[in-house]
Amino acid sequence: MGKKKILFFIYEMGAGGAARTLLNIINNLNRERFQPVLVTLNYNGSYESELKDDVTFIKLDTKRLSRSIFKLASIIRKENIDLVFSTIPRVNTIATLATFCSFTKCKNVVREADNLGGTFKENTQLLFFGLVYRMSSQVVSLSEGVKENLVSKYKLSRKRIKVIYNPVDLEKISVLKSEELDGSHDNIFRQGGKVILTAGRLVAQKDQATLIEAFRMLQKEVQSSLIILGEGPLKQDLEQQINSAGLSGKVHFLGFQKNPYKFISRADLFVLSSQHEGFSHVIAESIASGTIVVSTDCKSGPAEVLEGGKYGFLCEVGNSQEMSGKIIEALTLPEPEKQSMIKAGIQRAGTFDAKVIVKEYEAVFNEVLSKKKRR
Structure with missing residues (x-):
């Protein structure tokens, strides 16, 4: 044949x-x-x-x-x-x-x-x-x-x-996540404090506005910076929100990155703030990269990928206060619990190889x- x-x-x-x-x-x-x-x-x-x-x-x-x-x-x-x-x-x-x-x-x-x-x-x-x-x-x-x-x-x-x-191409991720960052990007990770990262088009569905508000709310609790990967029509609106919240210099737009894994693997936390998803490819890629995830419990992918919170944290859609709390909880996990969740996430990602x-x-x-x- x-x-x-x-x-x-x-x-x-x-x-x-x-x-x-x-x-x-x-x-x-x-x-x-x-x-x-x-x-x-x-x-x-x-x-x-x-x-x-x-x-x-x-x-x-x-x-x-x-x-x-x-x-x-x-x-x-x-x-x-x-x-x-x-x-x-x-x-x-x-x-x-x-x-x-x-x-x-x-x-x-x-x-x-x-x-x-x-x-x-x-x-x-x-x-x-x-x-x-x-x-x-x-x-x-x-x-x-x-x-x-x-x-x-x-x-x-x-x-x-x-x-x-x-x-999810696990073999590719394992290679690309170790690629070096250029100087300006590397400096973000060397500033001290925790690095939170999100990736996705800058559109209403991805709701980065809720994440930015949650990030503003946690400033007194955790020293941190936020990286946003992706491009889209809402960039100017999001930049205005950041300036109004006094977050200039703490939030970094890095645009579309052909190799997002070198950023995801170095981040302390990946956050998905979407209003709806079918699966959420990027969540699976994040746990495969060894990064803990906080995601909205939107219909319908995140809860399936994370098995109802077994492999990450879930929060209500559009609820910046709950999201902020989950981010703080994730960033302050005791080291044994953190490593256990990372290991479990990597094993879970094997399901999507x-x-x-x-x-x-x-x-x-x-x-x-x-x-x-x-x-």
Whole structure:
């Protein structure tokens, strides 16, 4: 039996968790069984350089997702693709329609990565996505919480959904976390006091504003500095909040970092302040780096990754006072308890090892490819 061609479709190989997940799956995919093809819109993504050399990489000549259906369908035909894999709702919609319009035997698998919905408009849109998802060969959710959201808001059958956690490249983390910092970054860690770190796009979902307020509240208790990795539209608003709180010089925006692990591994604490997550790749990466985590108990990933607080600390979404208290508790742990939690976290991270998780994806691909195409 020849190799099966798997086409991975994403908006761009940018700085987000979805792109990192695809990168880990593509690079760890069994080359004796599968041949990966990556297709993106016409953008330059920060993870492109990390793709293995044997990956066929195609960029569509458009930056508009809505114009990519027939272009993608054409590639499916020309490249003799056996299966299309995609993630993120709008991308999943295009991938599913393109697979259908290719008029081939190609199958498709869609992955849902977040707990979406809330307003009437959003919930109505999710019903539409659910209708399209029913056309796919298989739906994958990256946590049990996301699966429940797919059932309740997308109106999908539980039987059509498989839960597969995000793959974390532990081997890569073990190498990159020891990389040296440049002088200006290294100085932050040499100022004395504790270093708190967060990473994520500067958008409302990540709610760095609550973290900054919690950081302000703990100033009298713990000498500390805060590092924020990531870029986004709310940077100016967050900078104004920092200045108004008198925290200038204590909070450091370092932008997107291709190697966040060298910062995470050196930090005393990683904090996630999100309003909602599907899984939270960065929490798994943090415990794998040997760093203790404080996270909001948002729907739905953090509590699953940390097993209800067994491997880290959880606090209420948007509650800066409780977050501040949990940060202080984490930073003042007696050394034996601290080391015990770090060791347990590293063991927990093994559950998400890319080599293990990608085998689960391969099993799904094999199962889907063995079935007759749904029409």
